[in-house]
Amino acid sequence: MTNHISRRNFMNAVGVSSVGVTAAAVGDGFSNTANAQMNRKPVEQATLVSVEKPAGASHTFVTKNDGRVTIQVLDGPEGLILVDSGDAPQYAAEARAFAESLGKPIAAVLISHDHPDHTGGLPAYSGLPIFTTSGIITNISNGPFPKPDNLSEIQVLDDMEVNLAGLNLRIHNYKDAEAAEQIVIEAPEMDTAIVQDLVYNNAYFFPGLNRENWISVLGDLRDKLEVETLLVGHGYPASQGELTAAIDYLTEYNEMLAASANPEELVAKMKQRWPRRMADGILGLQGFAFRG
C-alpha cells in the first residue's frame, strides 16, 4: 500500500533507518528543532503504532512523556483526520508532518475534550480545519488550563453523523465522566472507534470528574460501538474488550480510594496493585480524587 511507502519515506526523512511493521520511533529531528525554537525542556520522541484495516489504516503517536498521551491519524479514502494534539506543539508538529507525508489532504482535526494534555499542541495545527463541539470549545475557553493561542481557529462541530475524509463517522457525546464533555469518534468502515480518555490502556487513569457516570458511559459504549479496535487517549491501541477492563479498573480504584486517607496512600496501593502500568506522571494527579 502507498501508506507503507510514504511512511518509510517519512522515517528516512527524519533519520530513522529501521521501520517495524506496526511500530516505529519517529520524530527526533522535529522535536529537537521545535524544542530549540520554543525553549522547552526536551521531550522524548513519540512511538508510532499503525493498525491496518481493509478500509484504511490508523496511526497512533504515543508520546513517551509521563502521560503516554496520544495523537491519532485516521487515513480515510479521501483524506486524513487527526484527533487531539498532545500536550506540546512538538508532538502535534510531528503528527502533522507525518500526515502531510501521506500525500492526502488533512480533512479535519477533531478535539476529543478540553484537557491540556490533548490541546497543548494545537498551535502546531494552525491553518488546518479544527473542529469540536460548542461545549468543548466553551470548556477550553473558560477552563483553568492555558489556552492555545489559536483558540479562535476552532470551529463548531454540530453534526453527530458526519462524512469526513470519505468516512462516515458517528460522534458520541458524553458529559461529566473523565472530563466535563468528551466525544467518541466511531468509524464503522474502519472497524475503529477513537475513545480517547474514556479508556487508558495499560496506563494509570486520571481520576476524572464523576467515576460512577464514567463507568456507565463505558457500559453504554460497550453496547453501542460496533467495532473491534479502540484508539485511546493514553497508551497503545486496544480492542473493544478494554472497555470492560476499564470498568473493572475504575470499580477497583473506587474501592481503593474509599480505603485511603490521602493521595500518598492511594498511590502506594495503585503501584502495588498495578506495578507495570505506564504513565507514572498520572500518579501525581491522584490528589484530584480527594477534592470534595
Ligand SMILES: [Zn+2]
Ligand atoms: Zn488525557
